Amino acid sequence: MNILLLRPHPGSDKFGLGPFFRVEPLGLEYIGAALLEKGHRVTVADLRFRPGPAAWVRRSRPQLVGISCPHALEYERILETAREVRRVCPDAFIHVGGHAAAAFPGPLECGDIDAICLDDGEEVVVQLAEALEKGRPLVEVPALRLRTGDGWVTTSPLTERTSLDLVPLPARELVARHRSGYHCLLFKPVWLIETARGCPHRCSFCSVWQLYDRSCRERSIGAVVEDFATAGDAIFVADDLFWHNPTRSLELAAVLKQRGVFKRWILVQTRTDLLCRSSELLAAWRPLAKDFDIFLGLEAASDHGLADLTKDAGVTETIEGVRIAREHGYGINGNFLIDPDWTETEFRELWEFIARHGLQRAGFTIRTPLPGTEYYRQVEQRIAPQPWSNFDMHHLLWEPRLGVRRFFELYTETWRRSILNTSGEKSMLDWMRQVRPSQIPYIARILWRTQAMMKPAAYLEEYEATRGRVAPCGASIAAPGAAEAPSHR
Template sequence: MRVLLIQPRPGAGAGYKSLIAVEPLGLEIVGAALQDHTVRLLDMLAEKNIAAAVQEFRPRAVGISCSFTVDVQQTLNVAREVKAAGKGVFIFVGGHHASLSPEDFCHPAVDAVVVGEGETTVPELMAALEGGGDLHTIPGLVLNTGEGQFFTGERPLLKVLDDVPPADRSLTAPYRRHYYLGLRRPFVTLETARGCPHRCNFCSIWRFYRGRVRFMSPERVAEEVQSLPPGDVLFTDDNFLADVRRAERIAALLKGRGVPRRRYIIQARSDTIVKHPDVLRQWKEIGLDQVFIGFEKIDQSGMEHVNKQNSVENNEKALHFLKSIGVGVYASFIVDPDFTIPDFKKLIDYVKRLKIAQPQFSILTPLPGTELFAKLKDRLTTTNYEFFDLLHAVLPTQMPLKDFYREFAELYRRAYLRPGHVINTMKWFVHRLLTGQLSLEHLKNLVAGVRLTASPFAYLKKV
């Protein structure tokens, strides 16, 4: 059976899409699970004509990924286009947001929502469609019927994560050159664990995975790293160091097998880094280049407000240590809607004092599926999900909205338009252009991203 998988992409506006575009790893894994079918993947990052693709490929079923809240409207638009272009096509939607808020896809253009881990549910769904089976008997689906939505029941999570098929990256081969993380290109992603043991109130990951954390074996991870296409590697695990012994074993295997050195990027908590510096040194030896750390707040009361269960002291110690061993840090901060001018000043002064080279700022956004959403949904100033991109205020602001946005944009301008930072960035540009690692198309996207720092309102949609 012919199955088309589609990855929507954000529409108008610059925002974070100009700074990062990663491969649709979830769809690559689902595609790998459909080895008994003819599968094609369409990434709207580089391919926009949905109708032409449907008419040419003639799929029996089309799956659309919607992991991010900001992509809901785009996903529905794609579903409508597919329905109009392909008579009798069965359309299903999956991903984090779709799983946590299936009611957002109670729409005539959508036939079903896959809730949870798609690589187990989708093959059963396709078999039933092909053989005329009863979809109501397949757990993990929300079916759109004439009487409303029908939930077929919760599907158990996979017990052994090694059973997840390796991503079929041949599906994205035509788009590989379009994926990047800032100035990193080529760039590839790899999932080796699912879930997080912590309970931050702004995050839905732990709810999506029902409070559980599961890991692939070190041997499986090492094998996948060896098979990856060229490029820097981002481990998409929400907390790569959640099992420190496993991280040590993976590093030892990569080194012992003589895997060619790469630049690795991980996400980790500062408390783990402080407690286990040796594992970071071990990873640095085989290529660890950058660590994403959710600093979130600059004072302890702020950390407690988002239930981070960590300390500002740990953040600062981790930053200092990683700098000392030559590992870069992406440090993310949450800007509250009730910020005033002194709050913005304290934040940028903190960033400058600690000499954080790559800070990221996002506006506190109650995303569906989080504790924060349940608590604050009655205070939302808009229910238009296109504004839930972490760059728009969807809660009332203490300052006039225009002034709030000006101060928010000023954070980026003051953080990234410093003379030293600009000089280092230009060195990166020149080196990558000369070595063929940066295309003119990629350069255009990055220049668009600079608008976020150069113009206070360039990245904002009209509210």
């Protein structure tokens, strides 16, 4: 079968650190590998590069089109992409999957989409392709929201969570033409690697553990080592919680070392409390890269702030975890959540904490109820009608306690305390000194864009522009009757 897998451009990245990261569509590469193994012809088109979906559909003449939707902020963009595919190729079966689609499919239930994948794609897409090819009833394909003559129905779940070893290595060759366009921060090209999936914790703002029932799955050491050894020099590890299993992580570091793996840069994401008990692990992993950065969900500057987010860790762990990681020579990046219900006191508490612990490399996002979380269900009634693209953690979804103007003044003042403020501690010149001459235009462009995050007027203008606006597809977003996906519209 001819199968086209699409990664749409996520749409607006006016605010936030989106411009610093453009990584390969790893989920589609794993699905691609599963389909190639069954003899299908697969094209992966990354629409963040030219051409657009219509050209790819004309070129590959697909019977099945898969569209990836990892973030809730992309729902409208996914619907637009599906509409365009349908226009150019009315007979193709259009299937959407990815984290946000699986965690909260309701907004995608419209006439241009035929099915939504409620789980990982490797098994589901293969079974769907087979059912389509052989003319078997699609309701027999597991883990789908399926559009039928009688409306949307849910098929039975997968009997077991897909083993990450079912498809040992992603088909990276399917995106080889874009490799030089994938970048993270100053590193280009970049490879995305997944060694494990899921998280056992229960932070109220996160939809990952809720989708995977707090489970964690691991790839075999052999597959991960092969992936690291054959990937390039700069690696972003996609795992939700790196170093979760200490025994396996130690073994992995040892085997990578034996294989002679040494990278220019590695970035992983983990928790502060895990760092506090992982000194041995940190020592074992650090020699594997020249620069090694850790991204931490720092979230709040006080114990009560962390408790309110069900972080199950306190600021003592933040301070100690950061200290231990720095002692081992890791770079620390992180993120704090800014609550629309904050008063001036919480903002000042955060600024003081950042200054005291030297956390100017952290970013700041607005606490946002992402669909698929318990928090979303709790505050759903407060959310004003607005496009899903506002769920990017840089928009206010309701009136903040301090009023919109004052909130944005303090929010942008917070960003001004970060190293991204080129009028602050780290000037444009300091940034330029850190990069190769060929990288100067790229870093200058990105830094120029991020300066909007220091300007209250930029946020206020955006707030006025998007308030009360429901995207053109808003009517179909409501998806009445989608039990798993109550909509706020």
